[in-house]
Amino acid sequence: MSHQQFSSGLLENAVHEFSKLPGIGRKTALRLALHLLKQPDNEVETFGNALINLRKHIVYCRVCHNISDTEICNICSNPSRDNETVCVVENINDVMSIENTQQFRGLYHVLGGIISPMDGVGPSDLEIDSLLKRVQNNGIKEVILALSTTMEGDTTNFYIFRKLAPFNIKVTTIARGISIGDELEYADEVTLGRSILNRVEFTNSFK
């Protein structure tokens, strides 16, 4: 399909844009563009604007750095959540995965990545200082480390554990029900939910 010319530059544009998305080839992009052509004018406008507005107006929660529409996200501002327990995750996908298990009623802290010297990501590139400030000021009693069970995840776990040592709080990790080497994001809901319930106290010898 690579050399295909369309009789419309507008179609060519739309197909080109669609095919920039991950996992969308040129043939699928064409199918999607032709689908949109058959939809009512205003519905396509709603679609396009939903994407533009998402990118333009999204904010990240000032407390937990989760994706949000407001300065403080609706998890952090929910009075029925347990604000003494904070679950530390790598990214916003992980928040959604854990919320989806409906097993956790505490708050989150999104690091924005994990320590990975190979990729040039050090502790200062992550939201670790803000986590320590939260622990210091906000009456947090337990920090759950819910990072991927990879070497980078373990390194980050250990780094944060050491940083949290001076505070008199419980530090736990999610149970290793998730097979070693797997990304948290792709774990099934049951396994992930159980691993939160069966979380264990973090120690130097937790391996």
Next chain:
Amino acid sequence: MSHQQFSSGLLENAVHEFSKLPGIGRKTALRLALHLLKQPDNEVETFGNALINLRKHIVYCRVCHNISDTEICNICSNPSRDNETVCVVENINDVMSIENTQQFRGLYHVLGGIISPMDGVGPSDLEIDSLLKRVQNNGIKEVILALSTTMEGDTTNFYIFRKLAPFNIKVTTIARGISIGDELEYADEVTLGRSILNRVEFTNSFK
């Protein structure tokens, strides 16, 4: 994933809109939305506007009814194309499929469907009258019927063949290299290209 709540209504919106697309489930929609979040602001705007503009500004060629940016499409207005040969197809996807074989240098005529009594589509719902007018006025010497090899395709072939009988022109069908019952759109390029080259004269007993 069906009951998943997002911490952002903007994200929820974008995911909802993406998942209306054919073949895009909620999990893929989320992946696409999060991908857009990581792109530069202006690129997402370009993407959204490409889709909106496609739907809003697209026109269909006054001559062949193919998708176009202008009143007459760039195939019909191309002086190097053979304007004595017209290939009749069901829809714009078929034009693209045939163009993609690079075996055909004539013009097209997009019917906008095929005769299908089951779906309530009769000859008057299709661009058949405009085809007859083209044949009458524009010095066309050959009409190639390139419809799907289904019962509806055969019915439409036969109907058009009878309507074209009064004119002194050649009427051909694409070679039946395509297996009976297959949609034209999904044929491979080689088969489709060859079936155009090996087109045969349309007769009452062409079956």
